[in-house]
Amino acid sequence: MPHLRFTTLVEAPLTVAFDVARALGRPWGAPLEEVASERPYRDVYSGGRRGPTHTRSFSATGAGTLVEERVEWTPALPGPPGRVVDRLLVRRPLVRAMRAHLDAYAAAAARRALDVVQVVGVALVDGDRVLVAQRADGPFAGCWEFPGGKVEPGEADLEALVRECREELGVEVAPQAFLGEVPLDGVVGGGAPGVSTLRVWWGRVAAGEVTPHEHTELRWVVAADLGALDWIPADRPLLPDVVRVLDPASGRPANDEGGAGSSPHPPRAGG
């Protein structure tokens, strides 16, 4: 079946990239019906038996959300004449329309992201142990989390991470690779519920000794002890990625570039 693929990197959290994509729709007139929607990871729309099928997947990277799209359709005519008609009347206009649409989409998502309070965290690793921190107050008091906090307006994610670790732990940290991103259900920083996400890197302490300035307790734990802690629920999907850093033999090793990473999310129906 003829198809086209498009890839766009959007400077926005997963949730914003997904919501804005859906709000903008598609750059063609034919009505499509939703076949699947797994916010904020994937959606599929179909135009029926002869219409196009449009599949989008959203994955987290250190630089933003990677949106991968596939449009496939049934050719109107069979054989070589069908291929010519297809190229001139479907493929070319579709590519042109999608490019313009995706440029506008990336800009709109990046603009919307400026209004969303983002949370960053760091899994600080020392040998085979990772630092976990027990929250002192708020609705998650007593739960364990990764040090970090809200990104301030105009601040880059990694600047926020370094600042938060100075404030909370009294150390300088060197972020290494991006680990993943999880949506936060509740209200963060007074924003709309369900739009903020937690983006987590792993890193090392570059200078100083960790001291609990804001947490009840700090603990260095090995991979085997991570699961038993009473985590903030949002953090749990990130644990397998942390375990891979602590024990690369347990799975795919995390890359060391601080750029791209994987997106921890539940298995997707139908791949």
Ligand SMILES: Nc1nc2c([nH]c(=O)n2[C@H]2C[C@H](O)[C@@H](COP(=O)(O)OP(=O)(O)OP(=O)(O)O)O2)c(=O)[nH]1
């Ligand atoms: N720091 C951190 N926050 C997390 C994690 N998981 C998770 O759901 N959160 C939530 C809890 C809070 O609603 C929000 C972070 O807020 P925060 O209170 O730590 O941010 P902050 O340090 O900037 O605090 P403040 O200036 O507003 O007092 O993200 C995590 O692993 N680390």
